[in-house]
Amino acid sequence: MNPSDHLAALQVVVLFLAAPIIVLLQARRLAWAATTLTSLLTFAIAIALTLGVLNGQDYQYFMGSWPAPFGIELRVDGFSAVLLLAITGASSAALLAGYHSLDQQIEAKRQPLFFAAWILALAGLAGIVISADAFNIFVFMEISSLASYVLVAGGPDKRALPAVFKYLIFGTIGATFYLIGVGLIYMMTGTLNLADMEVRIHDVADQSPVLVAAGFITVGLALKAALFPLHIWLPNSYTFAPHVVTVFLAACATKVSLYVLLRFDFFVFQQNLTGHELQFTFFFMPLAVFAILIASAVALFEKDLKRMLAWSSVAQIGYIVLGASIVSLAGLTASVLHVFNHAIAKGSLFLAVACLAMSFRGLRLNDIAGCAKAMPWTMGALVLAGLSLIGVPGTAGFISKWYLISAVLELGGGIAIFLTAVIVIGSLMAVVYIWRIVEHAYFRPAETEIVAREAPLGILSITWVVALANLYFGINPELPVTLSELAADALMGHIK
Amino acid sequence: MELLGYYNYWVFAILLMVGFYAVIVRNNLIKKLLGLAIFQSAVFLMYITMDKVEGGTAPIIQEGVADQIYSNPLPQVLILTAIVVGVSTTALGLAIIVRIKEAYGSIEEDDIIAKDRES
Numbered sequence: 001m002n003p004s005d006h007l008a009a010l011q012v013v014v015l016f017l018a019a020p021i022i023v024l025l026q027a028r029r030l031a032w033a034a035t036t037l038t039s040l041l042t043f044a045i046a047i048a049l050t051l052g053v054l055n056g057q058d059y060q061y062f063m064g065s066w067p068a069p070f071g072i073e074l075r076v077d078g079f080s081a082v083l084l085l086a087i088t089g090a091s092s093a094a095l096l097a098g099y100h101s102l103d104q105q106i107e108a109k110r111q112p113l114f115f116a117a118w119i120l121a122l123a124g125l126a127g128i129v130i131s132a133d134a135f136n137i138f139v140f141m142e143i144s145s146l147a148s149y150v151l152v153a154g155g156p157d158k159r160a161l162p163a164v165f166k167y168l169i170f171g172t173i174g175a176t177f178y179l180i181g182v183g184l185i186y187m188m189t190g191t192l193n194l195a196d197m198e199v200r201i202h203d204v205a206d207q208s209p210v211l212v213a214a215g216f217i218t219v220g221l222a223l224k225a226a227l228f229p230l231h232i233w234l235p236n237s238y239t240f241a242p243h244v245v246t247v248f249l250a251a252c253a254t255k256v257s258l259y260v261l262l263r264f265d266f267f268v269f270q271q272n273l274t275g276h277e278l279q280f281t282f283f284f285m286p287l288a289v290f291a292i293l294i295a296s297a298v299a300l301f302e303k304d305l306k307r308m309l310a311w312s313s314v315a316q317i318g319y320i321v322l323g324a325s326i327v328s329l330a331g332l333t334a335s336v337l338h339v340f341n342h343a344i345a346k347g348s349l350f351l352a353v354a355c356l357a358m359s360f361r362g363l364r365l366n367d368i369a370g371c372a373k374a375m376p377w378t379m380g381a382l383v384l385a386g387l388s389l390i391g392v393p394g395t396a397g398f399i400s401k402w403y404l405i406s407a408v409l410e411l412g413g414g415i416a417i418f419l420t421a422v423i424v425i426g427s428l429m430a431v432v433y434i435w436r437i438v439e440h441a442y443f444r445p446a447e448t449e450i451v452a453r454e455a456p457l458g459i460l461s462i463t464w465v466v467a468l469a470n471l472y473f474g475i476n477p478e479l480p481v482t483l484s485e486l487a488a489d490a491l492m493g494h495i496k
Numbered sequence: 497m498e499l500l501g502y503y504n505y506w507v508f509a510i511l512l513m514v515g516f517y518a519v520i521v522r523n524n525l526i527k528k529l530l531g532l533a534i535f536q537s538a539v540f541l542m543y544i545t546m547d548k549v550e551g552g553t554a555p556i557i558q559e560g561v562a563d564q565i566y567s568n569p570l571p572q573v574l575i576l577t578a579i580v581v582g583v584s585t586t587a588l589g590l591a592i593i594v595r596i597k598e599a600y601g602s603i604e605e606d607d608i609i610a611k612d613r614e615s
Contacts, residue, residue, distance in 0.1 A: 135574055142581040146588055153592060158599040159615075162608050165592050169519060172532055172585050179539050179578060180512075186571070187546045 015123035028111040035115040046084040069193035075132040078486025086343040090251035097462040098244035121147035155242035163236035177220025184213035225257035228291030238310035243354035251347040284325035291318025296429035330407035332488035338400040345388040348466040352382035359452035370446030381467040386434035388470035395474040504545040511538035547571035
């Protein structure tokens with residue numbers, strides 16, 4: 001067999017092999033190097049898979065050669081490819097940038113264990129995306145969650161501990177709800193393979209357990225995806241986590257749960273349950289609107305830089321869900337596109353924050369007043385990423401907002417005008433909160449003498465690479481757009 | 497009678513809600529975590545219940561025995577994994593509580609929130 005046939009499996013197997021080795025590496029520099037190399041390797045595998053998907057290949061892999069539905073099936077299509085790129089890319093960028101930042105925040109002797117947890121979190125997230133088996137997804141989900149609790153709690157800030165406890169409680173409730181849902185479906189269909197489930201749900205005579213299952217799965221995954229109003233675990237976890245962990249998790253963790261949710265809604269349930277489409281118009285759409293408006297409004301008044309961006313993440317989840325809730329090709333394209341574009345925008349913003357944190361102990365807006373003079377490059381990257389978050393033409397954020405607004409306008413009538421207004425108001429609020437950062441950094445005099453120096457070249461260069469990716473994908477959006485269209489096609493293809 | 501016939505599922509639902517209630521209402525972090533453990537155990541019961549086939553035996557093929565009804569072994573295997581997940585979640589939760597106690601000197605949620613406000 002050709003090694004490229006195994007790419008889908010290697011995406012996670014490499015990580016699971018690396019994790020125990022990294023625990024044994026005592027020297028922290030070695031552990032960092034091994035982790036970064038492994039992460040880059042998975043990034044390369046993700047790129048190879050994406051290229052394959054672009055060439056029209058549909059990766060299907062049977063673990064241990066047991067054919068589906070008996071064995072575990074792995075599957076990579078356009079939708080998974082977008083997520084894989086975001087996950088492995090975010091992890092690699094965060095690790096490369098984290099060399100100095102992590103030294104500052106994590107004790108040297110605990111670093112190998114921390115890196116092992118990082119690799120496991122990465123393995124879990126990548127595993128969720130490639131698996132086509134409902135129970136397997138649950139296991140990967142728990143691997144990634146347990147590891148990310150460790151990552152979030154790894155920093156020096158003691159306030160991370162209550163935050164991570166909350167995260168653990170909510171994460172476990174979400175995963176358990178998902179487990180109940182999967183159990184109920186298994187009870188009615190006798191299968192755990194997603195594709196097989198889709199076929200067999202047709203034949204289920206009594207649909208009520210499946211409806212209950214749909215409810216449990218939706219709420220459980222919405223909880224893990226931090227969909228408003230189930231987001232309350234998110235702001236504190238992101239704020240008090242070590243800075244590069246925030247880069248990693250903010251770029252991809254919640255989106256992976258959305259991915260599973262969309263898979264279930266469009267592949268398994270959508271056409272098989274009577275009345276299921278109501279879920280989109282009467283459940284997802286209102287929640288998405290609330291998420292955009294309320295979370296952006298909270299971000300407006302937030303004084304802490306990281307927490308402001310965390311609230312903005314809650315709002316961005318709203319945009320992604322809004323696109324999906326339209327249930328159209330254009331809407332889903334916009335949704336998947338925003339997953340990708342938000343990952344690079346928020347990733348580069350948090351990287352810039354990590355640069356600032358190299359010099360500033362506190363990250364409230366008042367603490368960083370006047371920092372632009374001392375750190376012009378960091379602030380330059382932050383402003384560029386901020387423009388992308390707002391959706392200024394020429395940046396990646398503009399492309400996905402453009403697609404989203406076109407999708408909304410397709411709906412026609414009053415609802416189209418209302419939703420467009422919501423998107424525009426949300427973007428305007430983003431202008432205001434990004435402007436508040438700019439105002440403090442550039443135009444406010446420093447309250448105390450600033451001793452800040454520009455961040456080390458290692459972290460700064462990565463920040464700029466990711467920030468420039470915002471420009472690149474704003475001008476050349478072909479890659480994410482093609483992938484998103486493939487994904488939307490696949491998702492809508494299951495609806496007659 | 498039919499409703500009572502599902503008594504295992506009733507126990508599942510009641511345990512689930514008992515656990516959920518404890519998670520939401522209790523102020524003490526250990527009690528919250530216990531509630532979470534009950535919540536998870538309830539789901540184990542649901543999986544174990546659904547694999548039982550009336551009159552079914554262990555799924556071992558014997559010579560000379562035809563038309564035997566077997567219970568479904570798969571949910572038990574699945575739930576074994578979920579039990580391991582549950583144990584590790586509880587262990588990690590307890591570890592975090594120990595560190596919270598070290599950092600804040602309390603495991604009551606109100607105290608912790610109050611101390612965070614001060615700083």
